[in-house]
Every structure is written in C-alpha cells, then in structure tokens.
Amino acid sequence: MATILVTGATGTVGTELISALANRGLTVRAGVHSLIKGDRLRQMHPELQLVEIEYSKPQTLHVALTGVDRLCLITPFSEDQVEIGKRVIDAAKLAGVQHIVRLSAAGADAEPGIQLGRWHREVERHLEQSGIPYTILRPGSFMQNFVNYNAESICHEGKLYMPLGNGKVSYIDARDIALTAAHILSAEGSTHHGQAYELTGPQALGLDEVAAAISQATGQPVTYVDVPEETARQAMGQAPAWMSEAMLELYGLSKAGYAAGVTNTVEAITGCPPHTIEQFAHHNCHRFKASS
Numbered sequence: 001m002a003t004i005l006v007t008g009a010t011g012t013v014g015t016e017l018i019s020a021l022a023n024r025g026l027t028v029r030a031g032v033h034s035l036i037k038g039d040r041l042r043q044m045h046p047e048l049q050l051v052e053i054e055y056s057k058p059q060t061l062h063v064a065l066t067g068v069d070r071l072c073l074i075t076p077f078s079e080d081q082v083e084i085g086k087r088v089i090d091a092a093k094l095a096g097v098q099h100i101v102r103l104s105a106a107g108a109d110a111e112p113g114i115q116l117g118r119w120h121r122e123v124e125r126h127l128e129q130s131g132i133p134y135t136i137l138r139p140g141s142f143m144q145n146f147v148n149y150n151a152e153s154i155c156h157e158g159k160l161y162m163p164l165g166n167g168k169v170s171y172i173d174a175r176d177i178a179l180t181a182a183h184i185l186s187a188e189g190s191t192h193h194g195q196a197y198e199l200t201g202p203q204a205l206g207l208d209e210v211a212a213a214i215s216q217a218t219g220q221p222v223t224y225v226d227v228p229e230e231t232a233r234q235a236m237g238q239a240p241a242w243m244s245e246a247m248l249e250l251y252g253l254s255k256a257g258y259a260a261g262v263t264n265t266v267e268a269i270t271g272c273p274p275h276t277i278e279q280f281a282h283h284n285c286h287r288f289k290a291s292s
C-alpha cells in the first residue's frame, strides 16, 4: 500500500485533500505544523498518520519523508516560500519519494508574469530538474479566500470590499483542487507525470455575482464595494511590504481580466464538474452569518 505525505495538511487545500484521500486504499500521512490542529484532523480521520513538520528544521522533514512513496507539496504564503519548497524537494529526493504533486498557482509560467507566479515558477523549475516524477497543479484564486479574508465584513456590514473593479475571476473551490490532487496521487502508472494542470472553477465571476451568491445563501444582503488600490494598500497595513505588494499586483491583474480563463481540467481528471459559487456559498453560509 503506497504511503502519501501531505504537507500543509491543516491548511485550506490540505484539510480537504486529507478527506479526499480517505477510503482510497492508501496510507495517508498528514504533515502538520501545529499538533493541536493536527489532532483535530485526526479526530475526523482516525486512521490518519500524523507527523510534525517545521520547514526550518530539516530533521523534521527527514522523519516525515521516511517511507513516503508520494508527496503532495503545499507550502505557505511566506517570505521564504521558495527556499522551503526547494528544501522539501531536496529532502524528498534523498528519501526516495517516487512522485511529487506540487500545489503551485495559475500563471506561474507566464512571462514576465507577476511576483507571486515567479516565486512558484522557481520552485516548479527546481522540481522539474530534480529527476523526481512530478505533477504541477496551478489553481486560480480560491473561493475559500472569501471565508478566510472577507467573512468578517460580510457578516458584520454586509459588504465585500475588494479592489477588483469589474474584473472577472474564475474562482475555484479548494475541494476541487483537493479532489484533483487525490485522483492524481492515487492513480497508478505515469499518466500524470511531467504534466502541469491549470485548475479553475466553472465560470469567471465578477464580485457583484459572488456577493449575490453569498446573499442568496445567507438570506442577508451582501454588496460588493470596489475599493481604490490605495485604500486596499492601507487596509493591509499590518502585512509586510513583500506580501501587500504581491497581493496588489495580483489584484491589478485580476481587475484587468487576466484571471478570467476557464479550463475543464478538474472534470477531465476527476469526472466531477467543479463546484459553482452558489454551491460554495450554500456549503459555507454559516461562515458568512454573524453569530447571534
């Protein structure tokens, strides 16, 4: 039975991937940073192996990767993301891992692209040159960002603040990224080796359409407010400059319509059409309502 390690297992995609890998006849090992979050994951999946990973401590990578056949490499949005990605790939090579599925980002191969994409491309290149069979997943913006970053203003003000103008984006539900990764990780043979897949949701949406879907699901009014770039910069005041500048660049690209492309890759690989924004909003409607 193949052993699969998922890094970032308690994050947005990782949590869904652990669920998607259940009952596939594989040994699943969750690489977790926080053992408390890891324990919560194991309560849902008692058969799960848990292993602590701290990217800055190579010994934890050595332990986590021992006996691993396939790896799903998910790294956080951090200043040292490139270094971390390369370090894990090198450790996987030493451990004899036979296939790496890498969570990258849409447009990573664009020239000259944006900074977020260039960071991902550097890790992709390292993987391509490692000699380890690999598959690269390049999803667009996650629908779950609305839960993680916009739920507070949606709950308390009925407002979705973003600097995207009328730009449309083909938002993808993280469950579809996870399901695609699970199919690839559990596939026998080399069909997906050497491939890079752009993953999107079923359609490109403006934020007024996203607000309408959330409003419909919650039964409460939600309005999109297009904020100027400078206001968005100030709102990210606590964030380090590398992060806010990279995000503003992504927003600019989305506003200009460059994140609106739609692919059929999720359905082609999984056999299931990707979730719509309405399905996402219904599934998460409790997250968009203020608790009374």
Ligand SMILES: NC(=O)c1ccc[n+]([C@@H]2O[C@H](COP(=O)([O-])OP(=O)(O)OC[C@H]3O[C@@H](n4cnc5c(N)ncnc54)[C@H](OP(=O)(O)O)[C@@H]3O)[C@@H](O)[C@H]2O)c1
Pocket: 007, 008, 009, 010, 011, 012, 013, 014, 032, 033, 034, 037, 053, 054, 055, 056, 074, 075, 076, 077, 103, 104, 105, 106, 139, 140, 141, 142, 145
């Ligand atoms: N959000 C988007 O719209 C989007 C779109 C395309 C691509 N992406 C890419 O997706 C990736 C992020 O995926 P995600 O959103 O699923 O992740 P996430 O929710 O941000 O979770 C990150 C995971 O990494 C763990 N982690 C953080 N620091 C660590 C460390 N020092 N050592 C070990 N583990 C550590 C976290 O654990 P703790 O919580 O316990 O620290 C968490 O499980 C990024 O590469 C991003 O560029 C995101």
